[in-house]
Amino acid sequence: GAGVSQSPSNKVTEKGKDVELRCDPISGHTALYWYRQSLGQGLEFLIYFQGNSAPDKSGLPSDRFSAERTGGSVSTLTIQRTQQEDSAVYLCASSLVGGLNEKLFFGSGTQLSVL
Amino acid sequence: TQLLEQSPQFLSIQEGENLTVYCNSSSVFSSLQWYRQEPGEGPVLLVTVVTGGEVKKLKRLTFQFGDARKDSSLHITAAQPGDTGLYLCAGAWGQNFVFGPGTRLSVLP
Numbered sequence: 001g002a003g004v005s006q007s008p009s010n011k012v013t014e015k016g017k018d019v020e021l022r023c024d025p026i027s028g029h030t031a032l033y034w035y036r037q038s039l040g041q042g043l044e045f046l047i048y049f050q051g052n053s054a055p056d057k058s059g060l061p062s063d064r065f066s067a068e069r070t071g072g073s074v075s076t077l078t079i080q081r082t083q084q085e086d087s088a089v090y091l092c093a094s095s096l097v098g099g100l101n102e103k104l105f106f107g108s109g110t111q112l113s114v115l
Numbered sequence: 116t117q118l119l120e121q122s123p124q125f126l127s128i129q130e131g132e133n134l135t136v137y138c139n140s141s142s143v144f145s146s147l148q149w150y151r152q153e154p155g156e157g158p159v160l161l162v163t164v165v166t167g168g169e170v171k172k173l174k175r176l177t178f179q180f181g182d183a184r185k186d187s188s189l190h191i192t193a194a195q196p197g198d199t200g201l202y203l204c205a206g207a208w209g210q211n212f213v214f215g216p217g218t219r220l221s222v223l224p
Contacts, residue, residue, distance in 0.1 A: 004157070033211060042121075042203055043158070043214035056210055091157050101146050101165060104205075104212065106157025 002026075004107035006092050012113045013082055021077045021110045025094030032075050033093045033104065034067055043091065049075065082114045118142055119206055119215035127221040131193055136218040138204030139186045145207045147187045149178055152201040152217070161189075194222045 005024040035043040045059035095102040150158035164180035
């Protein structure tokens with residue numbers, strides 16, 4: 001596609017339920033990042049995928065959070081047993097090869113609200 | 116503790132004024148990026164600076180990377196309402212990027 005696509009754009013769920021957030025990166029981009037942005041805050045790194053390498057999961061806040069990337073393309077971020085503090089905008093970004101001077105292309109995010 | 120600090124946190128100015136926002140750290144970064152984010156959208160890259168002391172200009176925006184590569188500034192000349200948004204700096208860290216908390220700029224017509 002022309003840009004990074006995230007779905008759903010909005011998700012309202014009840015505390016304790018599981019949610020899945022999807023990211024479709026730009027075609028051909030090998031690096032994919034997930035970030036979380038709480039209201040009025042900057043971006044908090046969650047996880048990074050680069051090609052076939054083991055993902056960098058160092059930013060995941062708890063074992064309730066997991067992510068996978070199938071076939072080097074689409075990624076799914078799963079939050080189990082959601083808590084109210086999980087409410088935030090979840091942003092996905094991709095870049096061509098993942099180098100540190102690379103340009104990150106962001107999706108519009110998924111606004112998650114946990115009631 | 117934030118690796119990157121940004122100041123001011125909020126800034127509201129009139130159209131036509133000049134402004135500078137800052138990004139500071141106690142750590143050295145191999146590169147710094149500046150992004151602008153509008154409501155309901157993801158951040159969009161404005162510039163990447165990689166060399167200490169580097170100055171880059173993008174129309175009315177001037178970006179500077181500190182000599183020690185620990186800080187950066189963004190100067191906007193003759194601000195316009197279209198400049199309104201959240202300005203984020205991001206530093207290359209390990210294999211990914213760490214972001215500052217941002218400066219929220221509002222330019223009033």
